Amino acid sequence: MAPRTIMKQTLTFSALLALVLLGSPVNAAGDVTAPAGPASVTLPSLPRLEPIVPPETDPIALRELDRVLEQLTAPDARSRQGARAALQDLPDNALGAIRLRIQDIRASLDRKAAPIVLGNARAQGRKKLRSAATEDKKGDKSAQKESADLAEDWLEFMLATALPDDATWRDVVKLLAMNRMLGTIGTTPAVREIIAMHAYFGELLRLDLQRLVLRLRDKAVPALIEARKHDAEIVRRWAGRQLENLGRAIPGEAVSTNDTQLLADVLRAYGRTRDVDALRVVLSFCNSERERLREAAREAITAIGEPGIWQLREAYLSMTGNKPPREWGWDRLARELFTAHDRKRLAEVHEFMARGVELSKQEKYDGATASFDNVLSRAPLVDRRSDMEAAFIKQGHALRKSEAPPEQTIAMFIKASALTHRPQQDEQWKSLEAEISYLEGALLAENGTPDRFSFKRALELSPNHTLAHSALTTPGAAVSKADTKTPRNIAIGAISLVPLTLTLVLAEHQRRLRRRQRLMSSALEGSVASEGE
Structure with missing residues (x-):
C-alpha cells in the first residue's frame, strides 16, 4: 500500500497520526517496516507517568473527621456507640483529612505507653472471646496466637475497655478508627496510607494493617507492588509477604483482575518500581482496546525505560516482522512500537467507519449504527463523530415507528445528542x-x-x-x-406539598440523569459484547 493511499485513508484521524503514516512505509500485510536509514518521521511523544501527589485536605472533611473522632473517644458511651456507624459513612474527599490527622498522632503518640494500652485491651478482648470455648493447648502456640490476632477487631477491644481520660488510649483509638476508614475507602491512594502507617508505627499496628490488606485483597495489590521499593526495609519485606499471601507476587498473577481502574493502577505500579521482570506483561496491554489500560501500560513502559530495551526490541519484531535498527534507543523503539499499534488499531476503526457511512447511504441504519458502535468502542474521540449523528437519529425514528422498546429508541437519540456538542x-x-x-x-x-x-x-x-x-x-x-377534587382541597393540598414537591423535582432531575447514564452505558456495553461475539 502506497503512502499516498494511506494518507487518504487516515485524514479523518489526527493530523499527527497522518504525519506518522506519511513517513512510515508499510509492507503488504500493513505492518510498519523499519526505515533503512535515519528517518525524518515525526513520532508522537512518549506519555509520562504522573508522580504520586499527597491528597489535598478539604476543610469541611477535616471538620467532619474531627467530629467523628472526638465522639469516638468521648466519655459518654452513647456518643462512642453512635460514632461507630459514621466510620462507614465517609465523604469522598476524606483521604487528605485522614492523612493529616495520622501525621498529627505520629508526632504526639507516646511510643512506650501505646503498646501497653493496646496489649491490655487485646488481652481482655481475647479473654472474652474465649470464655465460651475450650482452649486448645496443642499445636504451635505462636501460630495459634497469630491466627487469633488476625480474627480480632482491635478497635472494638479498645472501645470495650474505654479510658477516655488517657491521651494514649485516645490516640490509639483514633489510629484504629482511621485504619478502618482507609479500608472502607479502599482505593490505591488509601492503601498507600495504610502501608505508610506500618512505616510510621511499626509493630504496634502491623497485624491490624495486615488484616485490612487481606480484607481488601486485589484492591491492595498496586500499592503493595509500589511498597516493595519503599525506603524502609521492614516495609519492603512486609509488602512482599502480603503479595505472596494474596497470591499476587508475580506479574502474571497481579494483573488477574476484571477491574479496569485497578488493573491500570497495577500497570503503573510496575512502572513506578521500574520492574523489568514485569515488562512483558505490561507490553501485552500497550495496545488494549480500553484506552485507560493502553495509556497506563505505555506510561509504565516509559517509566521503566532503558532497562527494558531488549523486551521492546522483541515486541517490535513480533509486531512488525522486522528487526529494529540497532541504533534505535529504547525511547525510539517505544515510540515506533506505539505508532505501529495505533495505526493497526485505527485501521480497523477506519474500516468500521467506512462501512457505517456506506450502509447509511443505503438507508440501512441498523447496520450503520452497529458499525458506528464498533467505532466508538475503539475510539470514542474519533474525529468524524458528526458523520454518525444522522444515522443514529434516523435509526431512533425507525425504532419508534416499529414500536420497539422505548429504551432502545432513547439510547439511539442519546448517542446522537452526545456525538456533537x-x-x-x-x-x-x-x-x-x-x-x-x-x-x-x-x-x-x-x-x-x-x-x-x-x-x-x-x-x-x-x-x-x-x-x-x-x-x-x-x-x-x-x-x-387532574382529578375532581374541590378547589379548596386542591389549594390546601398544594400549599402543604410545596416543600415535598421541590424535593421531588430535584430528585426527579437526578433520577433522569442517572437513567440516561444507565441507558447509554448499557447501549455501549451491548455494542462491545456484540463485537466480542
Whole structure:
C-alpha cells in the first residue's frame, strides 16, 4: 500500500497520526517496516507517568473527621456507640483529612505507653472471646496466637475497655478508627496510607494493617507492588509477604483482575518500581482496546525505560516482522512500537467507519449504527463523530415507528445528542432532547409511574411535538388528567406539598440523569459484547 493511499485513508484521524503514516512505509500485510536509514518521521511523544501527589485536605472533611473522632473517644458511651456507624459513612474527599490527622498522632503518640494500652485491651478482648470455648493447648502456640490476632477487631477491644481520660488510649483509638476508614475507602491512594502507617508505627499496628490488606485483597495489590521499593526495609519485606499471601507476587498473577481502574493502577505500579521482570506483561496491554489500560501500560513502559530495551526490541519484531535498527534507543523503539499499534488499531476503526457511512447511504441504519458502535468502542474521540449523528437519529425514528422498546429508541437519540456538542439554542439539539424527554415520559407511563414533567419539557423544547401535547391533554393518554377534587382541597393540598414537591423535582432531575447514564452505558456495553461475539 502506497503512502499516498494511506494518507487518504487516515485524514479523518489526527493530523499527527497522518504525519506518522506519511513517513512510515508499510509492507503488504500493513505492518510498519523499519526505515533503512535515519528517518525524518515525526513520532508522537512518549506519555509520562504522573508522580504520586499527597491528597489535598478539604476543610469541611477535616471538620467532619474531627467530629467523628472526638465522639469516638468521648466519655459518654452513647456518643462512642453512635460514632461507630459514621466510620462507614465517609465523604469522598476524606483521604487528605485522614492523612493529616495520622501525621498529627505520629508526632504526639507516646511510643512506650501505646503498646501497653493496646496489649491490655487485646488481652481482655481475647479473654472474652474465649470464655465460651475450650482452649486448645496443642499445636504451635505462636501460630495459634497469630491466627487469633488476625480474627480480632482491635478497635472494638479498645472501645470495650474505654479510658477516655488517657491521651494514649485516645490516640490509639483514633489510629484504629482511621485504619478502618482507609479500608472502607479502599482505593490505591488509601492503601498507600495504610502501608505508610506500618512505616510510621511499626509493630504496634502491623497485624491490624495486615488484616485490612487481606480484607481488601486485589484492591491492595498496586500499592503493595509500589511498597516493595519503599525506603524502609521492614516495609519492603512486609509488602512482599502480603503479595505472596494474596497470591499476587508475580506479574502474571497481579494483573488477574476484571477491574479496569485497578488493573491500570497495577500497570503503573510496575512502572513506578521500574520492574523489568514485569515488562512483558505490561507490553501485552500497550495496545488494549480500553484506552485507560493502553495509556497506563505505555506510561509504565516509559517509566521503566532503558532497562527494558531488549523486551521492546522483541515486541517490535513480533509486531512488525522486522528487526529494529540497532541504533534505535529504547525511547525510539517505544515510540515506533506505539505508532505501529495505533495505526493497526485505527485501521480497523477506519474500516468500521467506512462501512457505517456506506450502509447509511443505503438507508440501512441498523447496520450503520452497529458499525458506528464498533467505532466508538475503539475510539470514542474519533474525529468524524458528526458523520454518525444522522444515522443514529434516523435509526431512533425507525425504532419508534416499529414500536420497539422505548429504551432502545432513547439510547439511539442519546448517542446522537452526545456525538456533537451543539449549543442548547440549536434546533437540532432541542429536537433530540424533546424526543428523549417524551420517550422517557412514555416509558414511565408504561411502567405505571406517569410523569407530566417529561412531557412538559418535551413541549418546551419543541412546541409542535404532537405526541407530547396529546399525552398531556387527552383523557386516558399516557398521563391522566387532574382529578375532581374541590378547589379548596386542591389549594390546601398544594400549599402543604410545596416543600415535598421541590424535593421531588430535584430528585426527579437526578433520577433522569442517572437513567440516561444507565441507558447509554448499557447501549455501549451491548455494542462491545456484540463485537466480542
